[in-house]
């Protein structure tokens with residue numbers, strides 16, 4: 001049963017019941033279409049209440065249908081049918097009304113909602129624009145300024161805000177259907193409002209529109225959908241509702257078939273699947289209440305902040321009072337920065353920092369359910385920490401390392417219960433970056449692995465399981481990417497051309513700019529350590545720069561020069577001179593060719609990682625790249641790109 005009908009006191013209650021999110025798939029649309037006709041004809045019905053079963057109203061169109069041609073009845077026609085119904089329809093909303101879910105309420109005569117309701121048009125995050133009147137009806141209901149945010153900037157309105165803006169006619173308490181019934185009986189006493197599509201819309205201030213256009217284009221970083229969503233809204237304002245609807249639908253259908261939308265849909269489903277790996281089903285994770293973090297440096301502070309953002313109490317342990325004070329101050333600064341940005345109230349910032357206990361020495365960790373180690377990347381230091389943790393922590397506590405490169409089996413060696421040990425590789429800044437690489441050892445118990453996935457879900461992270469290899473999935477691909485960029489550089493292509501090509505593809509930074517920001521010395525020291533162990537590691541262009549004191553932005557220059565206090569990379573004559581002995585004569589390569597070379601290198605490393613069983617499926621590699629390494633989301637990831645390229649080649653044959 002996808003849609004249920006109940007009649008009470010002359011009111012038809014239509015409930016969309018299509019788990020898990022009441023999506024408006026074909027079966028739902030067909031049933032609603034049929035009901036709209038049937039209820040129009042039914043003299044015993046005076047009004048219709050449209051609601052959703054369960055915790056939410058409607059999560060949108062059915063995204064799984066987007067790879068097929070549209071199956072009638074289309075959503076725009078259905079909404080127009082509801083708007084033209086002989087009896088008033090009332091949207092009764094609890095939980096989310098997203099995308100088509102919000103649009104269908106705009107075809108209703110009234111909207112009422114419970115306090116937990118949230119409204120959004122997240123279509124642009126799927127590479128499309130609202131396709132069922134969202135860009136046309138919303139500005140007529142809540143005004144252009146607010147509609148721009150919802151239509152093109154993925155702004156979510158909560159129930160209170162929706163009432164303020166006139167999107168919701170009344171805030172009500174549960175039981176929702178009873179409240180709807182009472183509302184309808186009152187509303188029927190008064191003249192009905194104009195359908196939203198026929199309401200006038202205020203004139204647009206061209207300056208504000210231009211400002212919005214520039215803002216949206218900047219934030220979109222090359223993605224097509226957000227500027228087009230705004231353009232569709234504007235078109236309707238200038239040409240009227242009917243033309244606006246036709247235009248909106250045409251743009252929607254074109255985008256729906258675009259590679260960008262395919263990539264974003266692919267990630268949408270991959271992200272959800274990542275949270276629930278098939279082999280974790282039925283395994284109960286441990287309950288995690290209090291978490292310890294050892295090391296209050298860059299990563300420890302970020303991890304502690306991420307834990308507090310998920311409302312987990314934290315014990316932060318440092319090696320001495322000075323380091324502890326520094327770590328605690330850095331943690332407070334994270335929340336104060338969030339407050340200044342407007343994301344947190346003063347009281348909430350205080351509350352988050354207030355539930356962090358700082359300590360020197362490990363005794364404070366005795367009652368933690370999970371301890372995450374983030375001390376220096378040095379095996380002996382980490383081993384000493386785990387020797388203490390093995391002694392002090394409860395025997396059922398999960399012990400995790402945030403190591404980037406060290407084999408977790410070496411870190412765990414000597415632990416009394418190696419089954420409770422696991423790698424949890426966060427990315428910097430850990431309170432922001434979504435990726436969590438989960439690295440079990442062969443001894444890790446399934447419940448511990450399940451606990452890691454559960455923690456990722458609570459922290460709103462994207463978990464990806466990695467086998468053990470040098471750099472795990474992400475840093476291994478990063479190394480290959482950088483190496484390939486250096487091959488191009490040696491072949492005579494300039495760092496500036498390579499960086500510009502990758503920015504053009506959608507990365508925020510190219511590989512050389514990124515190294516200048518992070519510092520060239522980290523990978524240099526890594527190579528030097530290998531050399532000192534007697535391994536053959538050929539000299540790289542980066543080594544030449546570091547030996548000349550050019551470690552990146554922090555030393556005023558690396559691949560580029562930087563003016564004091566300015567992070568804009570400037571071409572560097574000095575770097576060119578240092579690198580000259582390793583470079584072929586300058587050559588120009590088209591940006592597409594540069595991108596193709598670097599993507600191919602990443603995908604080849606991804607293939608090797610799959611072949612070795614380090615990653616289970618290609619989507620895991622793409623999730624790592626998108627959520628940990630800035631791979632442009634609208635491009636899906638290196639494996640997605642490689643599979644598209646392979647399909648194109650096949651089609652060409």
Ligand code: CAA
Pocket residue numbers: 020021023058059060061062063064075096098099100101103122123126129130131132134269272273
């Ligand atoms: N279509 C099809 N399947 C959907 C879906 C949708 N719109 N939304 C969610 N699902 C699926 C998920 O893939 C997931 O499936 P599995 O259980 O198989 O993994 C399941 O529903 C549950 O989803 P979540 O894990 O995300 O559940 P949640 O409770 O955490 O969140 C939600 C619920 C807030 C609705 C969230 O799923 C969400 O944001 N969904 C997408 C909303 C969206 O983008 N809507 C716009 C669609 S486009 C549109 O409507 C175009 C138009 O104008 C015509």
Ligand code: NAI
Pocket residue numbers: 294295296297298299300317318319323327373374375376377378381385402403404405425426427428
């Ligand atoms: P950091 O040098 O900023 O911080 C390390 C902290 O550990 C210091 O504050 C130090 O005082 C503390 N410490 C050292 N020994 C200690 C001990 N015995 N007990 C308690 N505290 C101790 O290092 P960072 O960058 O935070 O890295 C930590 C770990 O995270 C490393 O293993 C690193 O490889 C890994 N990592 C780092 C990332 C990064 O981008 N910086 C990304 C992902 C992982």
